Amino acid sequence: MNPVPAITRAEYCVIACAEAWRDDGEVLASPMGTIPSIGARLARRTFSPDLLMTDGEALLVGLDGTPEGWLPYRRHLTAVTGGRRHVMMGASQIDRFGNQNISCVGDWARPLRQLLGVRGAPVNTLNNPTSYWIPKHSRRVFVARVDMVCGVGYDRAAAAGPSATRFHRIPRVVSDLGVFDFATLDRSMRLASLHPGVTVEEVREATGFELSVAADVPYTREPTPLERELIRTVIDPGGARDREVVDPAPRTGEAGR
Amino acid sequence: MSDKTMSADEAVARLESGMTLGIGGWGSRRKPMALVRALLRTDVTDLTVVSYGGPDVGLLAAAGRIRELVTAFTTLDSIPLEPHYRAARESGAFELTEVDEAMFMWGLHAAANRLPFLPVRAGIGSDVMRVNPGLRTVTSPYEDGETFVAMPALRLDAALVHMNRADRAGNGQYLGPDPYFDDLFCEAADTAYVSCEQLVDHLGTAAPGKEAAPQTLLLNRSSVTGVVEAPNGAHFTSCAPDYVRDEPFQKLYATTPYERFAERFLAGDEQAYQSAVRTWHKEGR
Numbered sequence: 001m002n003p004v005p006a007i008t009r010a011e012y013c014v015i016a017c018a019e020a021w022r023d024d025g026e027v028l029a030s031p032m033g034t035i036p037s038i039g040a041r042l043a044r045r046t047f048s049p050d051l052l053m054t055d056g057e058a059l060l061v062g063l064d065g066t067p068e069g070w071l072p073y074r075r076h077l078t079a080v081t082g083g084r085r086h087v088m089m090g091a092s093q094i095d096r097f098g099n100q101n102i103s104c105v106g107d108w109a110r111p112l113r114q115l116l117g118v119r120g121a122p123v124n125t126l127n128n129p130t131s132y133w134i135p136k137h138s139r140r141v142f143v144a145r146v147d148m149v150c151g152v153g154y155d156r157a158a159a160a161g162p163s164a165t166r167f168h169r170i171p172r173v174v175s176d177l178g179v180f181d182f183a184t185l186d187r188s189m190r191l192a193s194l195h196p197g198v199t200v201e202e203v204r205e206a207t208g209f210e211l212s213v214a215a216d217v218p219y220t221r222e223p224t225p226l227e228r229e230l231i232r233t234v235i236d237p238g239g240a241r242d243r244e245v246v247d248p249a250p251r252t253g254e255a256g257r
Numbered sequence: 258m259s260d261k262t263m264s265a266d267e268a269v270a271r272l273e274s275g276m277t278l279g280i281g282g283w284g285s286r287r288k289p290m291a292l293v294r295a296l297l298r299t300d301v302t303d304l305t306v307v308s309y310g311g312p313d314v315g316l317l318a319a320a321g322r323i324r325e326l327v328t329a330f331t332t333l334d335s336i337p338l339e340p341h342y343r344a345a346r347e348s349g350a351f352e353l354t355e356v357d358e359a360m361f362m363w364g365l366h367a368a369a370n371r372l373p374f375l376p377v378r379a380g381i382g383s384d385v386m387r388v389n390p391g392l393r394t395v396t397s398p399y400e401d402g403e404t405f406v407a408m409p410a411l412r413l414d415a416a417l418v419h420m421n422r423a424d425r426a427g428n429g430q431y432l433g434p435d436p437y438f439d440d441l442f443c444e445a446a447d448t449a450y451v452s453c454e455q456l457v458d459h460l461g462t463a464a465p466g467k468e469a470a471p472q473t474l475l476l477n478r479s480s481v482t483g484v485v486e487a488p489n490g491a492h493f494t495s496c497a498p499d500y501v502r503d504e505p506f507q508k509l510y511a512t513t514p515y516e517r518f519a520e521r522f523l524a525g526d527e528q529a530y531q532s533a534v535r536t537w538h539k540e541g542r
Binding site: 118 | 283330337346349355356358359360362377378382384387388403404405434435437
């Protein structure tokens with residue numbers, strides 16, 4: 001019998017993304033990006049069976065892709081403002097309090113690089129839980145100050161008042177290095193778990209602001225044998241996850257913290 | 258009932274420089290591209306374009322027709338970033354009113370309902386407020402006392418949308434899965450021009466079958482000024498279920514300098530465009 005291949009970094013990322021939707025109940029999971037999509041499907045197949053999912057267009061679909069409902073863009077926006085949704089967005093930049101930018105790099109009036117635009121980030125962050133997925137953790141993304149606040153972070157929501165904070169929640173940020181949350185007194189970003197093989201030093205090196213780090217940071221949990229099987233043979237047999245997050249070369253020495 | 262059919266050129270001949278023009282569809286999906294191409298053949302310029310932006314924005318930006326753009330994003334969907342839009346923004350070619358997708362929708366709703374604004378829980382806390390210093394907030398007059406953004410009405414001089422089918426009176430039907438916001442664009446506009454894949458005598462039947470499900474009758478003639486038959490008129494964007502996005506052609510569009518693209522594909526009328534596209538496909542790209 002062949003030995004089961006080791007868990008890849010991408011698979012830890014899938015688990016970390018899937019966990020974002022744990023205990024969410026009957027809400028729409030809106031994953032953006034390959035690994036969050038695999039994670040959402042894994043969550044629905046296992047510990048969050050009530051999640052709603054779309055075909056990426058206007059239909060709500062079951063696990064086999066069979067339509068179970070209709071969700072065109074304007075009703076999608078109702079799901080947002082009604083709070084029956086948990087989105088995992090991307091971020092071109094994100095700061096210490098979870099302010100996110102996908103609009104442009106540089107001065108907004110005359111950007112160095114025009115990106116997508118604010119899209120639905122302002123409405124998302126004020127209305128439904130909004131998590132983030134960053135496939136390549138670096139100082140270019142984890143910045144001291146974002147150039148254009150699209151997704152609203154904890155400090156900006158607090159400054160904007162009760163109407164902004166009422167439904168504001170950023171459950172987690174997942175990157176290829178670890179999982180981050182805002183479970184600190186000042187709601188600044190905290191290293192919640194490291195993906196196995198990653199060190200705290202590595203995360204600090206790749207982050208452009210001061211990160212809260214607990215004395216003993218846990219590792220992102222292992223997939224169960226069933227989850228591993230589902231990821232590899234049912235949800236992503238083509239290995240798209242490993243193209244979004246390439247497994248790092250084996251490190252010499254211990255995986256210390 | 259009056260016959261509102263006209264050619265694409267007749268429709269855009271009614272547009273004037275300086276107008277506020279809403280364009281339906283979403284990203285690179287069901288965009289009224291034949292009407293946009295017709296617009297590019299006129300001298301109309303200095304436009305305020307209101308759009309969930311796709312190649313409509315890219316083309317008009319590349320041709321220098323936009324004075325101001327109102328949008329939440331501009332994308333080609335399968336190609337995330339619209340190259341001509343990016344270039345125009347990075348060279349400061351036009352003014353931008355950048356709002357959130359939901360704010361944009363409420364702006365259209367307000368215009369369609371003849372309201373000056375609608376409250377929306379979006380924008381506050383974000384830099385949408387910084388880059389739109391004219392945006393105001395409104396406080397709930399009820400006990401909650403909450404504060405919202407008062408999204409101003411996006412009233413349009415004209416709207417351009419593309420349907421799967423329409424009749425001569427201006428009723429329009431979509432057969433794809435998503436209406437986008439096309440009915441709102443028409444209702445928010447003083448005049449609306451609807452291009453369609455197919456012009457039919459009657460959209461409905463006395464005994465509705467699957468295809469004539471009444472909720473597919475998206476546009477009613479009271480908010481439509483002109484109807485243009487334009488088969489393949491959303492090309493190269495998608496127009497489900499009639500056709501999918503022409504991905505190879507979109508890639509060509511995104512990787513070719515605008516002048517060269519325009520020279521080959523936009524120099525003649527719509528027929529010439531469709532023919533040039535067929536030739537390009539036949540040549541094996």
